[in-house]
Amino acid sequence: MALEILIVTGIALLSMVAIHYIRWMQEDKKLPPGPLRLPLLGNLLQVPALRPYPKFREWAQEYGPIFSLRLGPQTVVVLNSAEAAHEILDNRARAYSSRALPHVAHDLVSDGQQLVFMPYDEQWKEDAATSVHHIKDKRSAFCPGARVASRPLRPLEPWGAQLFTRIQGCRRAGPRNTLILYYSSLHDKRGNAGNIWQPSGTIYQQPTPIYNVLASFAATAQPGNYLADAFPFLRKFPDILVPWRIAGRKMHEWYA
Template sequence: MAILTEHGSQRDLLVSAFTLSCFVAVAYGIVRLLLVGRRPAGLPPGPRTLPLIGNLHLMPTFKPYKVFAEWGLKYGPLYSLMVGSNPLILIQSHKIAKDLLDRRGANYSSRPDLYILSELASRGLRQVAMKYNQTWRQIHRINHKILNAKAVRAYTPYQHLENRQMLVDLLDTPAAHKRHIQRYSNAVTCQMVYGFRTTSWEDPKLQSVVQIFSDVCTLGVTIPARLMDCYPIFQKIPKRWLSVCREAMDLDKRCISTFLGRWLEGKEKVLTDKAVPCFCAGLVQAQKDEGFSDELASYIAGDIVEAGSSTTSDELFGFLMAMCTHPDVQRRAQQELDAVIGTDRLPTLEDWDRLPYIRGCVKETLRWMPTTALLVPHSPIKDDIYQGMLIPAGSAVVINVWALNMDPTAWPDPHRFDPLRFQHDLRSEHEIATTAELTHPRHNYVFGAGRRLCQGMHVAERSLFLAMATMLWGFNITTPDPRKIDTEDLRGGLAVVPAPFDCHVTPRDAKRTDVMRKEWKEQQEQFLDPITKQWARVPEGLPLSTYSADALPKAW
């Protein structure tokens, strides 16, 4: 009997110990779970968090750049949000942006987890969403060897030709001005990259790029996509069970089909001596030197077309809005054009130094209408301390570009469009972005920051200048009632555009109309096939490739 009692006591002790262990484990799990969403000690200040969700319940869906700007006034120019389990650090100071993303660019050169956008929708090959790794560095190095500031000037004839078609398209169907601007922007980049022209808005190749870019930008900011990043455990769920994963994988198939097809077509033309000067010609040389796959090459080329097509056209829509709402600026710009150019010819890129007010229009448009209102998140590779505050490795660090550009301490009366803000600044956008000088702050971060600076910004700036100069030379841009235009209403996802507004584009006079038609006719007769409207002959001296095997970016 004593033995049985002893065994029973041991069994009871074991049961009690097991029960206690289970209780402790469950309690520990609950405590750990309740800590999810809590702001870790040392992070920049921010709004109060809730268990599990952090600040997810506060995240704005309408004009987020304005809401974030208001929070910055309350919590400071460097504040944090907890997006589920992940810290989101917001920057709303020129100095902090320069200190962190530019001066400490080596540490802030990566991206946070972007599972849907990068891994599923881009097979890890879309540079803008890629973490800082060997492949990213290879892409950056190759792009610099082909698209550096000196090299892109070789593509000036492409910009001039597409600009002349845009002007005549505006004469023929002015109500479709947005489509004509999009075609211009896409045609310049497609010629530079692949060597073919986008001759009309209805071109299937243009439509595919527009749709893919729109879908990428939209999908990347959907609530399901954000949740997959906020709670990585969701990434363990079978992909076929989640519609957002199925959409992302379908988008990936469309991307690779479009990008790979175009790349292989361009590569074949280069190898058979049928190509016109283009980026692909340099990319073929780079592939021989470095041995990367056709799949990667297709994304290198495709990313440039995506970015180049959207940035230029979106900024030009903002410029049209500025002209509609600031007719005094339009009149002054036209006075400069009339004095310098006259009425017998169109402006060209060679007029850059002679048109400072138009250059100011370019810079002011980028400040006044930032189409990247919230910069794609950077992510520190290792923990960083700034002014006593912790910025953890892997966190998302976002510049509120709109807030910086509308900061009244940096830009008096910031909602006024005034190109004279830049009358003494003769630097290019790239020079401004990479300068160490703080007396003249960067007026925009639309083209990115640090090592994530857009490598095609030289082309974009020149295309913007040419379009603005020629449209103001040839047309009046008006709206029936400027008061009905909300200049702060930007629509979209990762990239934004002004909300639709009433805009009329009308020729200034009959003589200018004749000049625009004459110059486009001469361009066609001199360079284009009369049937296909593709290049039959390129200008003399235009190199097939701008690839330079010895060119390296400063970061290297």
């Protein structure tokens, strides 16, 4: 009896996989060309998580400026030319400007509030319009409120040339270290948010949270770092089996 149940279960599973694969192949015929996919995983094991673009460039030379991938159950179309990107993301923005939500970065870390992770919907349009308005409004830099708000930074102005020279010298340390130095030097002369460099050459040690937040946020936003982004069923597992959920919530506390 147990053997019969095992055989029936095996046949059912194989049938489900076969049906899924046949549907997958039929859908692939409607997509741009691309590299050979593995069942269920697709091209997930072929795409480096940290540096995917060299592989994308290699595939673009073989399949053209527009090709498709499967990352688990997700279909991905890669644009490898400015013309293709302009046609799809500009001329056809209404249909193609949204994105698959990265579960960890969008749902856990930013609680759905970070513009860069939001889908292309009415909320995104409203937030984007607000951001563009503040960026383009040149008068805001000269209004009385801005002058008052920037008053604590005025004593830093004589340091501009020396700060720039020091940042140039830090390029070998990498953009992340340069960003931290630049941010902390301008953030607050008295402050506690980062390393504060004085003209005398003294460097005051920064507390770790801001440094850790920036590094962790960059890692969290990296596509491919979390299988839960590609396989939604993993999001239902308990916390003990998915440490990324605990890390995401902790990151949200820092970020908030």
